[in-house]
Amino acid sequence: MDWNRIEGNWKQVKGKIKExxxxxxxxxxxxxxxNRDQLEGKIQERYGIERDRVRRDIDDWYNRQTWNW
Incomplete structure (x- = not known):
């Protein structure tokens, strides 16, 4: 996964994260x-999900996206 592309396009990605x-x-x-680590921490905190599951959920979400950049 190339998370650097997410960081560079954060303004566009925020809406997808919010969905x-x-x-x-x-x-x-x-x-x-x-920042992926901060995103993981916020999701973990807000939803009460263990860190490993949050990582898997983010990976799954990322792989489902169709990126237009």
Whole structure:
């Protein structure tokens, strides 16, 4: 997975993140700014999911996306 592309296109990706993890706020997403570790931590905190599952969920989400860049 090339997470650097996510970081570089964070403004476009935020909407897709919000669709999947709607409990994350815009302020939190702005704070995360594409940092995967911070995204994992916020999802874990907000949804009460263990870290390993969050990682798998993010990988699954990423692989389902059709990127237009």
């Amino acid at each position: 999947q993890w709607g409990q994350l706020t815009d302020d939190e997403l702005d704070e995360i700014a594409g």
